[in-house]
Amino acid sequence: MPTLLSLFVLAPDDAAPLAGGAAGMKRSDGGPTAPARILVVEDNRIVARDIQRQLRHVGYEVVGTAVSGEEAVRLALATRPDLVLMDISLEGAMDGIDAARVIGASCPVVFLTAYADDETVYRAGQSAPFGYLLKPFDEIQLRTSIEIALRRHEAENRVRRAASQHAATLASLSDALIATDEAGRVTFLNPAAEALTGWVRADAADRALEEVLGAGLAPSDGPTTIVGRDGRRTRIRHCSALVRDEDGGITGSVLILRELPDEDPVVPALSDGGRGRANQDLLVTMADGISQPLMAIVTNAASCLRWLQAGNMNVEEAFRAVERIVTDGHRVGDLVSNIRTFAQAAPPNLADFDLQETILEAIARLRHEPARIAVSWETAFDLRSRWALGDRGQIAGVLHELVVTGLGALGPSARAGTVAFRTCPDASEGVVVGIATFGASRPDFEPIRPPSPIDCPGLGGIGMAICRSTIEAHGGRLWSGPGTADGTSVYFSLPGATARDHGETHA
Structure with missing residues (x-):
């Protein structure tokens, strides 16, 4: 006869993950897969034996059988199975649904029952099971229910572990972080935000952001003064991002606030008298560059947590959010590496060098x-x-x-690109290097022109800021040239060689 198969989900936290394969559980040491371990809870001994036979036939391991809810709880705690097959009508005072509420904290539960009345289904659904399989069922249906349950359990555990790790990351940020809902009411403060505002998370929840900050925030990321709960005034710089749902609707926002000193720090000028402010601007660029991927991490973490909320669970969307978090985490690592390289860099050791050979080696x-x-x-x-x-x-x-930055600017949809290098002398007896990066549309790359005020727009990003600082330390300049819809060009100048004749290399 046709069998009704309905799948619900139970969300335990720490069962072993499933590897690929019909009845395999991945070992933590990376070794061969082990069969999934199943606990059978069934008060009909004949039916219990038949279920055990089917399970062993398809490759599962049966770790025990129970005939009552109380015995099921005891065996689940003792054997820690990967999944429990639970009958609803059992011997004793505790039925299968009550037992599932207890066991569900440690492993997934799939109900096997002959009951499909509304009251039973409703009660079973309240215990959030991983499956609901009506008797009678065949071996294929049983195996399918188990595999779906195990795989979904694995996915949910991965997402929960990632969400927990990122929640700990948010809590450890030195910058203050505040999340709000679509109405601008506070939903989250990390410890740094609590210290900055004087509000604890529980007291700030559901309050308007302006009330918690004691002031409204300016639209730009310029300095702003906020007033703490204790009346203390603090100068901050902030950046923010909107949290959107799958349809693009705004569901909230996330803000990062950084406390500023009472007065802007004085950056000592360098020997040439014109680099102190440039270094200060570079430090601001570095801080903003790190804030951007951190903000993306915060936004995606908020989305991930929202997708894991009861009644709105979507593991696929949560998993995508975790993947974006990993990508942005790598971005932060690259940025920190660039900053470390810049901080450790010694003044340039100036000497004549073969620029053409250096470019070819870089390629x-x-x-x-x-x-x-x-x-x-x-x-x-x-x-x-x-x-x-x-x-x-x-x-x-x-x-x-410059090449890596140019290729990154082509966008995620690009499948191929071209990098073109040009060199030429400039008017001051120095040299100019041009680098164009483009897809199908080549920028206007020639002639290479020396920089003028209108040709020197600000170049963003930590990597570009470090490049500009390095070139300026050489006595040169870095500027951007004409671009296209899918192409950019950038130029830098260097002093010419001190020696007029380098022998055969000019031949």
């Missing part, structure tokens, strides 16, 4: 790096600008960063 290294798109390379060298004055190692790092 050779980049060819061997993994890339998400296919890249082709073009070069056009002017022999008059083959040699330059600079630190060869630092210039090689600048070339690498």
